[in-house]
Amino acid sequence: MNSAVNIKYISFLSVVAALGGFLFGYDTAVISGTIAQVSAQFSLDAMSQGWYVGCALIGSIFGVMCAGILSDNFGRKKTLLVAAILFSISAVGCALSSDFNHLVMARVVGGIGIGVVSIISPLYISEISVAEYRGRLVSLYQLAVTVGFLGAYLVNYALLNYSTNGAEQLSDPALYHIFHSEVWRSMLGMAVIPALLFFVIIFFIPESPRWLILKNRDVKAGSILKHIYGSVETAAYEMNETKKVIGSETKSNWRILLKPGIRKAVVIGVAIAMLGQFMGVNAVLYYGPSIFESSGLSGDDSLFYQVIVGLVNVLTTILAIFIIDKIGRKKLVYYGVSGMIVSLLLIAFYFVKGGDLGISNVLLLIFFLAYIFFCAVSICAVIWVLLSEMYPIKVRGLAMSIAGFSLWIGTYLIGQLTPWLLQNLRPEGTFILFAVMCVPYILIVWKLVPETTGKSLEEIEKFWET
Structure with a gap:
């Protein structure tokens, strides 16, 4: 039946939709290279710094809530166009913001775009895919997110270098302002290029059939x-x-969620979605350069280290796509989260004893790369696969929306609280806390989540119902 499937055409549509994931990743990670500069310029304390990072996540929560309504009424394609417009407005607004409040408003607009594409991009890919290729095609979205992270780190690193090695010679006052004296503006503003590309190329794809x-x-x-x-x-x-x-x-109706077994599945989904945010990954993605600088690195070196972190994230995600169906969901969590705990404790040890023992900063980078490897190959790869398999078909969309909403709430909280944690618990205490939060996650997966690898959705549904 699928012998004549036009896989090139489907792949093109999937790549276009996955570009929304790239924007998601870029807009989320670009903040990491601007925190120190924005904090210094606007004299931000720890909580204000957290608000600068977390305000986009507030927009993301709002975007998630609106995405389903918009797409159901106006279509997936038009909703993606709206997201592209929001990303463009946000990028320009950040680059030209006159004060901190305007900057926050622009970040919130971009956050709404993030929330919209986080739901609609994978949804569109799923709806235009054929069953034989759906898994790997939907995984393109997750891969695009990690490429967006890496793209943001590379742009931040390149622009920071340019600001000190060439941009000071710019004669145009506006360009001098954006690329030299306040280079964070160009870092945030560069998102307008992929956003406009996304906007244009969407016109070349059809609506979801x-x-x-x-x-x-x-x-x-x-x-x-x-x-x-x-x-x-x-x-x-x-x-x-x-x-x-x-x-x-x-x-179907929402009352199905109240059945004992299904309610248990929803609660478990919410728990692993939220707990996953308190195991440190977004703290590293958002505040990586700040954490590296606290170890004694210069601004240039800290951004370069963050580029390497992003590259490992991309390569490990590619690996995860190929092995998740062979090793199994739960085993990946066991191996990965165990590795995360060890890596987090080693990072904490470095901040406690690294200076006294004269340990090189390169070792800190190795510990971070190990952490990112174990995280990307386990919880980052498994979470959405598990959530998409856990729930009955009649309430799968609603149940996933509840879990997704919880995930964004957790992401906001960790973005808001990390500066406070780093200031009051210091880096070593913060990473020990992240290691502790890994324990309930692995216990929940071990005791309460069934192994779904190789099982039909009907078999999984019967498990929860009984």
Whole structure:
């Protein structure tokens, strides 16, 4: 049935949608290279610094809440266009902001865009994919997010170097201001380039055929499905199958979430989604340069170290995509989280004894890279796979939205609290706390989460119902 599938066309559509993930990653990680400069310019204390980082996450929470409503009413494609516009406005607004409040407002607008693409980009990829390739194609989104992280680190590093080795000779006052005296503006503003590219290229992709079928626009949906599947017969078959699924979904309601087994699954999903944010990964992604500088590194060296962290994150995510179905979800969590605990304790040890023992900063980088490796190959790769498999088909979207909302709440809290933790618990205490938070996560997965590798969704659903 899938012999004539147009995989090149599907791949193109998936890559375009995954560009939203790149913007997500860039807009999230670019903040790491600007914290010290913005804090100095606007005289921010620890809580204000946390607000500078966390304000975009408030926007993300709002974006997650609005994404489903927008896409259901106006379509996936138009909602992605809205996200591209929001990213563009945010980038320009950050570069030209006149004071701290304007900067925060611009970051909130970008955060709304992050929240929207975090839901709609993978949703669009899923709806245009064929079953045979859906897993790896949806994984492109996760990969794009990590590439966005790396892109932000590279841009931050390059612009900081340019600001001290060439930008001081710029004659135009505005360019001198943006690229030299307040280089953080160019770091945040560079997001406008991929945002505009995303906006333009979206016009070259069709609307999701599933959404078109929901809106009874069968002729247009059929044309897109024919392009995807390569034949009228297969397109008609897929449309009929979609109509059957839609028919069953319309009979469902949120009360299914209150069934004892399903309620337990939802609570477990919320727990692992939120706990995962308190195990340190976003603290490293957001505040990595600040943490490296606290170890005695210069600003240039700290950003270079962050580039290496981003590169390892990308390469490990690629590895995870290939092994997650072979090793299994739970084993990856066991191995990965155990490695995270050891790495976090070694990082804490460095901050306690590294100076007294004369240990090189390179060893700190190695500990961070080990932590990122174990994190990217386990919880970062597993969380959305587990959440997409845990819930019955009739409430999968609603249950995942609840877990996703919890994840963003946890992300906001860790972004807001990390400066306070670093100041009051010091780096060593902060990383010990992250290590402690790994323990309940691994216990929940061990005792309460079933191994879903190799099982059908129906088998998993029966597990929770019984």
